[in-house]
Amino acid sequence: MLRPMLTHPRIAILAACLAVSVPGAGLAQSTADQEAKTRANNIAAYPDAARSLFGQKTTPASMQARAIGSYARGCLAGAEALPIDGPSWQVMRLNRNRNWGHPVLIDYLEKLARDVPRITGWPGLLVGDMSQPRGGPMVTGHASHQIGLDADVWLTPMPKGRLDREERENMPAVNMARSDWRDVDPRNWTPAHTRLIKAVAAEPRVERIFVNPALKVALCREAGADKSWLEKVRPIWGHNYHFHIRMACPAGMASCQGQEPPNFGDGCGTELSGWVERQYQAIFHPPKPRPGPKPKPKPPMSLDALPPECRQVLVSR
Numbered sequence: 001m002l003r004p005m006l007t008h009p010r011i012a013i014l015a016a017c018l019a020v021s022v023p024g025a026g027l028a029q030s031t032a033d034q035e036a037k038t039r040a041n042n043i044a045a046y047p048d049a050a051r052s053l054f055g056q057k058t059t060p061a062s063m064q065a066r067a068i069g070s071y072a073r074g075c076l077a078g079a080e081a082l083p084i085d086g087p088s089w090q091v092m093r094l095n096r097n098r099n100w101g102h103p104v105l106i107d108y109l110e111k112l113a114r115d116v117p118r119i120t121g122w123p124g125l126l127v128g129d130m131s132q133p134r135g136g137p138m139v140t141g142h143a144s145h146q147i148g149l150d151a152d153v154w155l156t157p158m159p160k161g162r163l164d165r166e167e168r169e170n171m172p173a174v175n176m177a178r179s180d181w182r183d184v185d186p187r188n189w190t191p192a193h194t195r196l197i198k199a200v201a202a203e204p205r206v207e208r209i210f211v212n213p214a215l216k217v218a219l220c221r222e223a224g225a226d227k228s229w230l231e232k233v234r235p236i237w238g239h240n241y242h243f244h245i246r247m248a249c250p251a252g253m254a255s256c257q258g259q260e261p262p263n264f265g266d267g268c269g270t271e272l273s274g275w276v277e278r279q280y281q282a283i284f285h286p287p288k289p290r291p292g293p294k295p296k297p298k299p300p301m302s303l304d305a306l307p308p309e310c311r312q313v314l315v316s317r
């Protein structure tokens with residue numbers, strides 16, 4: 001378990017990722033009611049912020065499906081919902097209403113889930129946060145997930161039986177990182193995890209996969225001689241309970257701003273070592289906070305910061 005020193009600014013992102021990803025898993029102990037209270041407080045504090053306006057929309061915009069803007073500054077028209085129950089998947093944290101995405105993402109997640117029993121031997125996938133009904137910034141968690149092309153998939157296998165709503169809100173995911181955060185925990189990590197992530201990386205429509213640096217250590221070790229697929233797999237804070245799938249912009253969709261294709265190699269050398277060391281130092285040896293008053297938090301993103309088309313998405317019926 002992490003020590004209670006995750007409040008330093010250098011690792012605020014790490015703390016936020018862990019707390020949001022796994023309510024009830026040791027760090028946050030967040031229930032649906034507590035999360036709803038946090039959402040209400042954030043909306044009340046900045047009612048005109050983009051996150052408040054999009055976070056209160058409970059249905060998609062009746063428009064042609066389009067990913068608008070960039071992964072961390074945009075919105076989603078014509079979203080589709082991933083059904084909360086499928087033959088080989090179950091959606092988690094239903095209170096968040098974040099099982100929405102562009103049809104490209106929905107199609108791929110359903111295909112991946114169908115293939116999971118063959119790839120891993122698991123009954124299926126547990127799917128975490130995708131996007132809101134109209135995308136946009138979220139009231140709690142996630143800087144990205146704004147245009148319907150991002151999805152968090154739990155590293156905990158789906159149980160054979162169906163989870164009820166309470167279980168989906170409170171069931172903890174499994175931390176795959178070792179206690180020193182330099183590698184995976186061999187009690188939890190299995191070869192099936194590597195096979196799953198490698199299979200996702202092989203999908204041409206997938207742009208990036210994000211995992212904790214400790215997990216990438218294991219992937220680099222277990223990849224063997226062919227590490228080319230690891231170009232898409234990038235280290236990032238948090239992401240020790242789930243991995244993050246990011247789809248490329250759909251072909252011909254000018255409104256969607258994608259990322260450059262991966263061109264930085266497998267990332268298994270000094271780059272990864274640096275991530276691992278920074279994470280270790282930030283968790284276990286953070287510098288002492290500077291004396292004096294804390295700086296005021298930066299105001300959340302305004303609606304004007306999003307593409308102009310997002311105003312139409314917001315007001316559409």
